[in-house]
Ligand SMILES: Nc1ncnc2c1ncn2[C@@H]1O[C@H](COP(=O)(O)OP(=O)(O)OP(=O)(O)O)[C@@H](O)[C@H]1O
């Protein structure tokens with residue numbers, strides 16, 4: 494693979510293209526994720542019914558799949574959409590929310606993993622247990638530091654032949670051969686629900702414009718979040734005002750500022 498690309502160029506192209514992103518996400522995340530994509534410059538569509546999800550994925554730029562509040566009908570819609578995306582050679586991103594919590598989630602996640610996601614994005618607890626380790630989390634919030642998940646992420650990326658992104662106080666992205674750490678963001682980010690789910694959808698937006706380079710696409714999406722989160726936190730009184738400032742910051746960020754302020758350590 495070539496060098497990981499600077500995120501500013503990808504942001505410029507993403508805004509110009511305003512890619513249509515099919516987001517199959519959970520009930521909690523649907524509204525905030527759609528607003529995050531609109532603010533960032535993409536065009537979200539929450540389309541999940543089995544009857545239409547595959548057809549839609551055939552013309553969307555990318556697909557994102559999140560199991561946060563899944564049920565059998567939703568899983569059927571996800572599989573139909575993944576079939577459509579795969580047939581159209583479009584990238585798809587998996588967010589395995591709390592996949593370790595119940596037998597149903599474990600089974601659904603195993604079935605989705607077998608369909609070969611282009612990118613997996615999760616918090617540290619999710620990535621550690623997806624690689625076969627033991628995490629201390631029980632629900633959707635992480636209980637582990639990202640540093641503990643880095644080896645797991647590398648193993649998972651090699652095994653699945655995909656990009657793996659672990660998010661938290663720092664972020665780690667790997668394709669099993671090349672890896673980066675990103676810093677930035679804010680402690681307020683995990684205090685606003687579904688920002689991780691929304692980030693998964695934004696990874697889809699960037700992957701739509703760089704389907705051949707999902708590593709650079711993922712890094713650009715995470716950098717867009719990290720810089721916007723850092724900017725939004727200054728002046729925020731708490732999670733409430735952070736939430737709307739964050740949307741404004743996603744929209745206001747220029748490609749130049751993204752390249753200037755992103756803290757990306759190539760490993
Ligand atoms: N302590 C922190 N400091 C800075 N940024 C953080 C911190 N925790 C999370 N973030 C950022 O918040 C965003 C969401 O990541 P997080 O790991 O919280 O996702 P998640 O646990 O899947 O969230 P959710 O399930 O609520 O959607 C990422 O951009 C991440 O970098």
Ligand SMILES: Cc1ncsc1CCO
Nearest residue numbers: 519521561562590633687
């Ligand atoms: C709170 C919550 N419960 C299921 S999904 C979700 C959104 C954060 O992952």
Ligand SMILES: [Mg+2]
Nearest residue numbers: 590616689690
């Ligand atoms: Mg999550």
